[in-house]
Amino acid sequence: MAKIEPLAQKIFKWEGGCSDDPVDKGGATNMGVTISTWKQVGYDKDGDNDIDVYDLWLMTREDATRVLRLFYWNRWRADEILNQCIADILVDWVWCSGKWGIVLPQRILDVEDDGIVGCCTLQAVNGSDPKELHKKIFEDRLRFIRRIIERNPSQKRFECGWINRLNDFKFQ
16 A cells, blocks of 8 residues: 655655745645645644745645645545555646646546546556556656646746656656
8 A cells, every 4th residue: 555655755855945936826835835725724833813825934844744645645545545656646646736636547547537536546546557557647647747838838937847756756
């Protein structure tokens, strides 16, 4: 069964500290956690009765791992995925792209693409040849990145980083 810790370490490798790039669609971010996600966590770290960017800036790796588990790892039911490499690339995709990180893999798996990981999706993941499934997910995610840039050329500045990150999710 997959474990969250190896993925968390990989995400921390690619997600730096605080950022508030106006071109980045995620807005204010710390360790890859966006302000909108942090507000859903509901943790007022500075105690001023307002969950805002200042609380996000105070986030620790432990906080970020908790967010990863609650909003992304559990969404993929990754504890039930047999292959670590498959769990990592799937959860990272939903971390980076929201529901598309579930819907598009469901299309690859030829199950209902409802964005909800249920028994059928998990059976398809665990019943697939891991190496072949990983290859299909990797290739589809690369196409997804290129479509983002085609639709919005302002995102081209992130292309190298996105592709370098994806390349770190090799099948082992």
